[in-house]
Amino acid sequence: MDKMKLKLLYSDLKSDLDVIEKELATAVNSSSHLLNEASLHLLLAGGKRIRPVFALLSAKFGNYSIDTIKNVAVSIELIHMASLVHDDVIDDAETRRGRETVKAQWNNRVAMYTGDFLFARAIEYITVIENTYAHEVLSHTMVELCIGEIIQIEDKHFLDQTVRDYLRRIKRKTAILISASCELGAIASGADSKTIRNLKQFGYYVGMSFQIIDDILDLTSTDEQLGKPAGSDLLQGNITLPILYAKNDPVIAPLLKESLDGTISEENKHKLLREVRNSDAINKAKQISNMYLQKALNEVKQLPPSSAKKSLQNIALFMSKRKF
Amino acid sequence: MDKMKLKLLYSDLKSDLDVIEKELATAVNSSSHLLNEASLHLLLAGGKRIRPVFALLSAKFGNYSIDTIKNVAVSIELIHMASLVHDDVIDDAETRRGRETVKAQWNNRVAMYTGDFLFARAIEYITVIENTYAHEVLSHTMVELCIGEIIQIEDKHFLDQTVRDYLRRIKRKTAILISASCELGAIASGADSKTIRNLKQFGYYVGMSFQIIDDILDLTSTDEQLGKPAGSDLLQGNITLPILYAKNDPVIAPLLKESLDGTISEENKHKLLREVRNSDAINKAKQISNMYLQKALNEVKQLPPSSAKKSLQNIALFMSKRKF
Numbered sequence: 075m076d077k078m079k080l081k082l083l084y085s086d087l088k089s090d091l092d093v094i095e096k097e098l099a100t101a102v103n104s105s106s107h108l109l110n111e112a113s114l115h116l117l118l119a120g121g122k123r124i125r126p127v128f129a130l131l132s133a134k135f136g137n138y139s140i141d142t143i144k145n146v147a148v149s150i151e152l153i154h155m156a157s158l159v160h161d162d163v164i165d166d167a168e169t170r171r172g173r174e175t176v177k178a179q180w181n182n183r184v185a186m187y188t189g190d191f192l193f194a195r196a197i198e199y200i201t202v203i204e205n206t207y208a209h210e211v212l213s214h215t216m217v218e219l220c221i222g223e224i225i226q227i228e229d230k231h232f233l234d235q236t237v238r239d240y241l242r243r244i245k246r247k248t249a250i251l252i253s254a255s256c257e258l259g260a261i262a263s264g265a266d267s268k269t270i271r272n273l274k275q276f277g278y279y280v281g282m283s284f285q286i287i288d289d290i291l292d293l294t295s296t297d298e299q300l301g302k303p304a305g306s307d308l309l310q311g312n313i314t315l316p317i318l319y320a321k322n323d324p325v326i327a328p329l330l331k332e333s334l335d336g337t338i339s340e341e342n343k344h345k346l347l348r349e350v351r352n353s354d355a356i357n358k359a360k361q362i363s364n365m366y367l368q369k370a371l372n373e374v375k376q377l378p379p380s381s382a383k384k385s386l387q388n389i390a391l392f393m394s395k396r397k398f
Numbered sequence: 399m400d401k402m403k404l405k406l407l408y409s410d411l412k413s414d415l416d417v418i419e420k421e422l423a424t425a426v427n428s429s430s431h432l433l434n435e436a437s438l439h440l441l442l443a444g445g446k447r448i449r450p451v452f453a454l455l456s457a458k459f460g461n462y463s464i465d466t467i468k469n470v471a472v473s474i475e476l477i478h479m480a481s482l483v484h485d486d487v488i489d490d491a492e493t494r495r496g497r498e499t500v501k502a503q504w505n506n507r508v509a510m511y512t513g514d515f516l517f518a519r520a521i522e523y524i525t526v527i528e529n530t531y532a533h534e535v536l537s538h539t540m541v542e543l544c545i546g547e548i549i550q551i552e553d554k555h556f557l558d559q560t561v562r563d564y565l566r567r568i569k570r571k572t573a574i575l576i577s578a579s580c581e582l583g584a585i586a587s588g589a590d591s592k593t594i595r596n597l598k599q600f601g602y603y604v605g606m607s608f609q610i611i612d613d614i615l616d617l618t619s620t621d622e623q624l625g626k627p628a629g630s631d632l633l634q635g636n637i638t639l640p641i642l643y644a645k646n647d648p649v650i651a652p653l654l655k656e657s658l659d660g661t662i663s664e665e666n667k668h669k670l671l672r673e674v675r676n677s678d679a680i681n682k683a684k685q686i687s688n689m690y691l692q693k694a695l696n697e698v699k700q701l702p703p704s705s706a707k708k709s710l711q712n713i714a715l716f717m718s719k720r721k722f
Contacts (some may be wrong), residue, residue: 104541109548160510185546186484186510193514196538199520201533209525216518217428223511224433287597 097148112188125150127260132273134382148259148380149199156192215254222246230311249281272373281345283394286363289314305347319355366393401689421472436512449474453583456597460587469581473523480516482591546570554635573605596697604631607692607718613638629671643679691718
């Protein structure tokens with residue numbers, strides 16, 4: 075994603091995002107030297123901080139206080155970071171965002187406990203929010219995230235799954251945490267219940283739209299744009315939406331089988347990617363992503379006019395229309 | 399530990415422990431088949447449920463309600479289970495309590511996410527407790543547990559550590575969770591602040607005493623009694639209290655070095671164990687454990703007389719005096 079453009083989109087939040095960044099650095103600090111090294115490395119690797127942005131913007135629909143809302147933003151981002159570290163342990167991913175992963179630099183154990191530590195810190199931060207409903211939302215989100223991770227393992231290499239299986243999986247993998255960012259931002263700022271519901275749904279739909287685009291880009295982008303090999307989802311056995319739409323194509327089907335069996339040649343790998351890219355599966359998937367985007371925009375539309383509303387609309391459009 | 403004897407010790411709690419057992423089965427249930435299998439396996443492997451027992455007994459010093467307190471007991475036990483699964487991933491332990499570990503039966507990924515799921519569920523359960531201070535205590539406990547795990551890795555194979563380093567490590571590894579069981583039981587039942595403090599401290603001291611005994615038994619018991627090879631802490635590079643007391647012995651020192659370097663022969667392994675067992679290091683360590691036991695009993699003594707008080711005393715004595 076074009077980080078510069080995104081930064082412009084939320085330039086209003088600059089000083090508050092600086093507060094979040096500082097608080098994140100405080101949050102990952104502990105009495106263990108090794109843990110500090112691992113966490114700091116992860117922190118410096120950056121990321122778009124899109125979840126904190128959603129939390130902050132959502133809080134603008136209630137009584138906005140950075141001192142309160144930072145706890146939500148930090149908590150959510152820590153969970154996101156924790157799940158990235160644990161993903162790295164699992165997938166043997168050697169690079170993420172072009173940098174070495176925590177796992178590659180240290181080892182699996184440290185990565186696992188670093189993730190555990192970040193999860194625990196996330197919980198510590200959310201407990202600062204007085205409204206205990208926020209604690210429930212976050213813990214429920216974590217449960218769903220974990221179930222999602224396991225189901226992703228179960229569904230791997232399994233072509234005989236439905237679009238519905240896929241959608242349920244990305245809901246847990248991505249949409250639910252973005253949804254929680256919005257919902258918790260609204261809850262923590264004391265927004266009214268209709269606003270909370272709108273923002274929660276908005277986050278959910280944006281998350282769905284975003285993840286589908288992500289899965290499309292994994293197939294259509296170049297290695298350089300992705301910072302990892304194109305088609306790596308498929309190579310790892312993850313069945314995404316375009317694949318589900320393309321799987322019955324007479325040219326694609328046998329190549330897909332070879333790929334999932336792990337017997338595919340380098341040449342056929344490229345052929346498979348080329349065929350999927352040129353099939354109408356990509357467009358079909360884009361349509362589904364777009365449907366979610368429209369639903370997201372429909373939720374925002376119901377919110378009172380404000381610059382935060384405009385920002386949410388712009389970010390949603392940006393996330394769903396990005397080219398890489 | 400002699401499971402039968404312990405069961406007798408808390409026979410008063412039988413029906414409430416049945417409630418906990420049922421709730422644990424509900425807690426580990428999810429929409430993922432794989433996750434259910436892994437969690438259930440873990441649940442059936444059992445364990446002494448000593449943390450739930452401490453939570454229940456501590457709650458007796460306030461307004462005891464099993465419907466409330468079960469949430470604390472389940473939450474704490476889930477965290478304990480989660481840390482066992484994650485330990486297994488780490489240590490490549492092939493057996494725990496004589497059964498195959500989750501890791502051995504499935505694989506590392508499933509074990510890691512099973513642990514994550516159990517952690518998340520634990521948080522879900524604690525949020526049911528209305529007093530938000532309970533949420534803070536639990537999240538803080540989790541943070542400390544994780545830091546402890548990392549420090550244990552840092553301190554491995556490192557002989558030049560102090561008794562204080564060891565004590566700080568076992569505090570995080572063991573004592574803090576037992577302490578939280580007692581404290582949270584008291585908080586959730588609305589006990590007064592002095593009682594909460596006494597129980598919290600009691601749990602801490604019992605935990606310290608217990609872990610020191612555990613570390614002694616790892617050296618002095620037979621493979622059969624432990625359900626794993628005797629001396630396995632040392633083989634994994636974990637430096638425990640008896641080792642710290644024995645490390646300067648002229649016969650032991652060179653063997654210890656070989657052991658930590660990984661160059662030790664089978665014969666010398668046995669010799670090392672034998673020498674440590676026959677040294678006065680074991681007795682010195684027992685004295686420290688006993689000091690913590692006395693401190694624990696001193697805390698209980700300050701509580702109002704009740705059958706729960708008597709039970710806490712008996713369990714503390716039992717845990718610190720056990721032979722294997």
